[in-house]
Amino acid sequence: MKIKTESSIKKKTDLLCGFVLENSNKVLGLSKIDRKIALSVNQSLKDMEGKLGKLSIIPLPEDKYTKRILLAGLGKREEWTEDTLRNVSGKIAQKARELKLKEFSIILPPSFEIDPISSISQIIEGSKMALYKFDKFKAEKTENEPNLTIIVSESNKISKAIRTSEIVADSAIFTKSIANLPPNECTPTTLANFAKMISKKNKMKCSVISKLELKKKGFGGISAVGQGSKNEPKLIVLEHNNGPTNQKPIVLVGKAVTFDTGGISLKPGDKMDEMKFDKCGGCTVLGIMKAVSELRLPINVVGIIPSVENMPGGESYRPGDIIKLYSGKTAEILNTDAEGRLILADALSYGEKQFSPKAIIDFATLTGACIIALGTNVAAIVSNDEKLTRKINDSSKRTSEEIWELPLNQDYMDMIKSDVADMKNVGIGRAAGTITAAAFLKNAINNTPWIHFDIAGVAWTQTATKEKSYNPKGATGFGVRLILDYLQKLES
Template sequence: MKFSIKTDHPEKQRSDVLVLGVYDSLKVAYDKPILSISTINYIASILKHGDMSGKAGSSLILYNVPGIKIPKILLIGLGKEKELDGKKYCAAVRAMIYALKKMDVKTISSYIQIAPVIESDIAWNIEHFINEVMDASYEFAELKTINKKTKKTFDFLVNVDKKNQKVAEAALKKSFALAKGIELTKTLGNLPPNICTPTYLGKKAQEIGKEHGMKIDVLDQKQIEKLKMGSFLGVAKGSRQPPKFIILQHNKGKKTQKPIILVGKGITFDAGGISIKPAGDMDEMKYDMCGAASVLGTFETIGLLNLPMNVIGIIPTCENLPDGLAVKPGDILTSMSGQTIEVLNTDAEGRLILCDALTYAERFNPEVVIDIATLTGACVIALGHHASALYSNDDKLAKDLESAGQISMDRVWRMPLWEDYQSQLDSNFADMANIGGRAGGSITAACFLSRFAKKYKWAHLDIAGTAWKSGKAKGATGRPVGLLTQYILNKIY
């Protein structure tokens, strides 16, 4: 996809199709008139025939409209004018893409982004226009050899008023970088686990680091053993794929600036270990590395934007498989922190690799640490697939993440992290158990992690319900790259 900001009048532009938004009142959407009276009247006369309702997502193609040199006009319904919020706007942009895919067009002159959206501005409109276009156009077909479709690409002329040109160009740069980060995250998640191994993730991190001038370390098993990460290594024992511990450093801020640390769970396939999962839908456990993928996607974005911040990514990555050497229920592991953990369920492995990463993060004296993980099925039961669960030991950090989620439309919902739940992790034989029972499963998982994050401000994002979709639309979503990027941007601007 190509995008460029334009300030031309639609009656002077040349492209294959002109895209306009239309309300359910059949009024063309704009913040000030962009068409001549005769053209508006002509479009209105066509719409009176009832071929288009103007309801959100509806569409109609007009040909050879008087006063317009562009041969086709695509009208996209926006619904009620006073109810055009961010969600409806994004849905309209997606409807535009679905309509364009059916048309024989290449260059698109779009004005849908100038429709006034509730509590937004032109920068927000353009950012979400580009992100929705890129998301709706994404296809994972790298491994198909039969009936492989040629991916359809478009050149978008994104039109704004001249006074908004600089703002729009900045929004384009930001949103395109974000879209590339989300695209990388989705592709990593969608790759099969026989390709996307811990070693593969390590190589991908090295590519990102080299491309953007970041410091990169990929530690092997011997180096991990020297760090005494017994909890992480306990999970990795059941696999023939060697574990990796990845550290990415984007050091573009002031030397005195404490870093933001992002920690991503990187289980490249989760069979559950000895506590093996049911066979149904087990293929989706390739998505158990989406936390790691979101960290790499965020680093791709901040690298493209060359943000003046110090940001560190930490990714513990391995497989969780059953084997003669695999950790067993009843085993006790010693974490890097020295705390001992009784493993009651080997399928609660994400917290076992994250806890050592959280301890490792202490050495960087961070401003904040945010871990991202497809951690619990209990989170999906609690919140479904709309919001990621947020836990934090710091109210300001939690509010900042909530705010970033609202702006990016990559929302979170804060969950309790009360001391009352900690006793569910009591063990007769170790400092703690790795599970706390079915009740409040997502909460007790966060409580477990909180025991390793006491020396800094910390937040945990459980993305088990938001990192991928099942069914016909099966695939990684790229969340929460938008949230994480917006959080970092909010720290700068």
């Protein structure tokens, strides 16, 4: 999709789209139209009533500047969220594709209704992401992707907003594309190759620590989880060094289990195919790092991705094993399906020790308990720093990637104490499963501000996932837009 701006609503276009508030008698930003066209528009306004997500198309005579006008309902103004325009724009883009159009135009709502810069990002993100379809392995591809023109009345700062929004949306799509790959097409080595590709293109430093070196350097968690598979484990490190040399970086860590059988503690067969999505945390970090470099943010950011395949076999780690993590602490293994916290603990400790960061943020499809607690539309967060949590919450509201903070006090830390090691890799029964997993991770952090995202419920579309036009079936790219918003606010 190519995106550009135009100052006139009388631009030649296949489809001119305008937004309508519920029970409104006007189209936002649409004025000075022919009387005959106005009559048709007014009738459609009465029929559709501006209901949220409702679309109405008005065909026009051939000699007009547009072949059709599309009215898109935004619902009641007082019920708008930051996601309303994004979701409805996605529906418009999908309708343009359905009509097999080469291009379409959307009128930017006037600034008295909504901030134009926010509108730009929401329209572009919704339109681009709604047209994404994972058809890599289908004989019949979804070919046409209509181009978008945004009709604006004021162009100040618009061009920068468009470029930024395109990069953010493309990076979320990049994340989805990798996360959707099946396990036979995406191993830890494949992820490392993706990292090398984006680092080469965007001039970032990339290093990959492989099996023998991982063992030699004391990455006991990554080594143990990855030893049961013929596909060797990797620790992938990307560095964007565009800030002052003395500036502490933000470290992002993403769990990337390219396929999770559960290991010796084998998962049930039902829905095990979805465990290709157990790499979503790492894919999120890849997408963020891609965008950070393309946006040339004047800050320092490090992406760390521990990647393994968790398989049963003669060399697999076992329940009852005691392993030594990178931090020097020991962990008793009670369940080999609680593997994500082991590889994350190594990566978190390494990130803190190696880079002395300003903050550490991690993403992981970590616990099924998170889905029980919060469902499939809200991610859980656990943090040790109120200021960092506040900033992340602000970005969550702007990007509509919803989060909810869970507590982490000493009682939860006590629940993972082991009789034979420093800690055990599961808590007590089914109680507080999401929090005890986070407690395990907290043991890997010393004093650095840290926030943990459990994205098990939101990383891909599941049975109870709320339908959004820009989240087609499969991986959602959750967290990419949120963290990019946070990082851009750091820049400013």
